[in-house]
Amino acid sequence: xxxxxxxxxxxxxxxxxxLWKSGQVVQSSQSQRPISVxxxxxxxxxxGGGGGVEGNAPLPLPPPPHTPLxxxxxxxxxxxxxxxxxxxxxxxxxxxxxxxxxxxxxxxGVASIPATQPLSSASFAPPPPVDLPSSQxxxxxxxxNFTNLSRFRGNIxxxxxxxxxxxxxxxxxxxxxxxVGSSLTPSSSATESCLTxxxxxxxxRSTAIIGGVSRTFVVPGLEKVVATEIAGTxxxxxxxxxxxxxxxxxxxxxxxxxDRKGKERQETADDIEDTKEAPGSTxxxxxxxxxxxxxxxxxxxxxxxxRMKALQELVPRSNKSDKASxxxxxxxxxxxLQMQLHMMSQNMQQFMPHMxxxxxxxxxxxxxxxxGIASHMAGPGPSYPAPPYPFPxxxxxDPSRLHLPSQQxxxxxxxxRLPGYLNPYSQFVGLPQMQQxxxxxxxxxxxxxxxxxxxxxxEPEDQENQPTG
Amino acid sequence: MSNRRSRQSSSALRISDDQMxxxxxxxxxxxxEIRERRRSDKVSASKVLQETCNYIRKLHSEVDNLxxxxxxxxxxxxxxxxEAAVIRSLLM
Numbered sequence: 001x002x003x004x005x006x007x008x009x010x011x012x013x014x015x016x017x018x019l020w021k022s023g024q025v026v027q028s029s030q031s032q033r034p035i036s037v038x039x040x041x042x043x044x045x046x047x048g049g050g051g052g053v054e055g056n057a058p059l060p061l062p063p064p065p066h067t068p069l070x071x072x073x074x075x076x077x078x079x080x081x082x083x084x085x086x087x088x089x090x091x092x093x094x095x096x097x098x099x100x101x102x103x104x105x106x107x108x109g110v111a112s113i114p115a116t117q118p119l120s121s122a123s124f125a126p127p128p129p130v131d132l133p134s135s136q137x138x139x140x141x142x143x144x145n146f147t148n149l150s151r152f153r154g155n156i157x158x159x160x161x162x163x164x165x166x167x168x169x170x171x172x173x174x175x176x177x178x179x180v181g182s183s184l185t186p187s188s189s190a191t192e193s194c195l196t197x198x199x200x201x202x203x204x205r206s207t208a209i210i211g212g213v214s215r216t217f218v219v220p221g222l223e224k225v226v227a228t229e230i231a232g233t234x235x236x237x238x239x240x241x242x243x244x245x246x247x248x249x250x251x252x253x254x255x256x257x258x259d260r261k262g263k264e265r266q267e268t269a270d271d272i273e274d275t276k277e278a279p280g281s282t283x284x285x286x287x288x289x290x291x292x293x294x295x296x297x298x299x300x301x302x303x304x305x306x307r308m309k310a311l312q313e314l315v316p317r318s319n320k321s322d323k324a325s326x327x328x329x330x331x332x333x334x335x336x337l338q339m340q341l342h343m344m345s346q347n348m349q350q351f352m353p354h355m356x357x358x359x360x361x362x363x364x365x366x367x368x369x370x371x372g373i374a375s376h377m378a379g380p381g382p383s384y385p386a387p388p389y390p391f392p393x394x395x396x397x398d399p400s401r402l403h404l405p406s407q408q409x410x411x412x413x414x415x416x417r418l419p420g421y422l423n424p425y426s427q428f429v430g431l432p433q434m435q436q437x438x439x440x441x442x443x444x445x446x447x448x449x450x451x452x453x454x455x456x457x458x459e460p461e462d463q464e465n466q467p468t469g
Numbered sequence: 470m471s472n473r474r475s476r477q478s479s480s481a482l483r484i485s486d487d488q489m490x491x492x493x494x495x496x497x498x499x500x501x502e503i504r505e506r507r508r509s510d511k512v513s514a515s516k517v518l519q520e521t522c523n524y525i526r527k528l529h530s531e532v533d534n535l536x537x538x539x540x541x542x543x544x545x546x547x548x549x550x551x552e553a554a555v556i557r558s559l560l561m
Contacts, residue, residue, distance in 0.1 A: 300514075300515060303515040304514050304518060306515075307515050307518030307519050307521075308518055310518075310519075311518055311521055311522050311525070314525045314526065315525070330521060331495050333525070334521065334524065334528070337525065337528040337529070337532065338528065340532060341528055341531050343559060344532070344535040344536070344539060344559050345535055347555060347556070347559050
């Protein structure tokens with residue numbers, strides 16, 4: 001509820017409270033700054049004019065400097081903006097949204113331009129003509145929003161995206177400014193002026209972002225197989241949008257969806273392998289294709305970079321600037337995670353069903369010795385006791401055979417079922433022979449594996465490949 | 470042709486195609502979803518990366534979940550028992 005935010009700003013702005021709670025109160029106060037801040041962040045009920053403003057998360061937006069925002073009490077706008085922010089954040093981290101999701105964001109915004117959510121539309125699509133009196137505020141906020149978006153996205157959307165959207169910048173920016181200007185005219189030129197430069201500055205990126213966003217929106221939903229062509233297609237579509245940044249976008253996306261299918265094969269192959277457009281195509285076809293490829297390739301790269309950054313964030317100790325090594329680290333990390341999970345799940349199964357006996361049936365304290373075991377392992381061996389990823393004792397294991405089965409092996413009460421790890425290890429506990437390099441266990445059937453051999457120990461994961469199940 | 474650009478840059482910005490393909494294929498082996506994808510050879514690198522991120526997050530949550538359960542288990546076993554030791558090792 002609005003309480004959260006209102007509280008924070010209370011000291012500064014009673015206006016804010018008024019705004020939110022009444023929804024109708026005209027914010028005559030000129031202390032806009034706080035208001036501008038919360039709105040962007042608040043995730044209100046969307047268009048609720050009432051006080052349904054939820055104190056939300058941290059403001060990604062620093063209070064942007066702007067002229068009187070609140071000529072009009074439009075909490076809904078704020079809310080919309082906020083929603084956008086949040087959703088953007090979510091989007092940024094979960095780029096797998098459905099297309100429809102984004103469409104809603106964009107279309108409604110477009111549609112409701114004059115309505116109560118100019119901001120929302122502004123956030124994601126080129127702000128439709130803001131004819132609301134509160135436009136100034138909106139503009140400012142929008143600018144701020146864009147600025148933040150830019151900041152937000154700029155980092156994530158690597159240059160590829162921005163560049164790609166470069167050509168788009170001029171027009172959208174112009175239109176934006178125009179629209180803003182028109183609505184602002186009655187209001188304050190000050191705002192406008194303030195807005196314009198900022199707009200242009202941020203619009204460049206915001207537009208790019210918008211363009212990128214549009215594309216991206218489309219992509220996740222459609223990105224079933226290949227994202228490249230989608231991006232590529234979108235870029236083409238977006239290019240066409242230049243003339244009509246707002247209205248065209250929906251169409252663009254639609255078109256994009258259709259185009260994607262057709263271009264999928266081409267672009268996919270091209271991007272991944274070599275550009276293989278109609279080898280014998282005529283020059284014009286080639287140039288067009290090349291053009292398309294340039295854009296699509298750029299977008300593809302941008303997308304890949306973006307994902308790599310996300311991946312880098314997920315992978316611990318990823319301090320490598322080299323993409324290749326970072327990817328390798330990620331691969332190892334995934335493997336180690338899989339192994340760790342496998343170990344844990346298997347052991348749990350052992351423990352839970354038969355707590356008393358557990359692996360004790362082995363007559364050995366299996367895990368206790370693992371650390372020692374791990375150190376013995378010459379080759380890639382899972383060092384379960386130790387944090388998998390860093391693998392203090394073991395180099396990252398390369399066993400691509402490590403396939404962590406989502407399905408956990410049957411917790412067969414009998415020992416033979418014991419996960420390969422345990423059984424072999426337990427046998428090892430007393431056996432020095434475990435040090436032998438892990439031979440691929442593929443031939444091991446899980447059941448037999450259990451007690452059979454020390455040699456199989458090293459590759460517990462192989463057993464998993466053939467789920468004990 | 471346009472494919473040149475894929476190879477022009479160094480790894481810092483542009484991982485070589487071969488490198489990328491190699492790593493992507495490795496990742497694909499690990500990712501359950503993609504592995505089963507019928508058009509496995511057509512999955513884009515970005516898709517693979519995305520799936521990897523999702524997968525890692527999923528693994529993280531599973532690890533957390535299992536860790537919690539193991540902690541509970543640990544509490545329920547005798548501190549000096551084998552089980553406790555095992556559990557502790559798992560939780561490390």
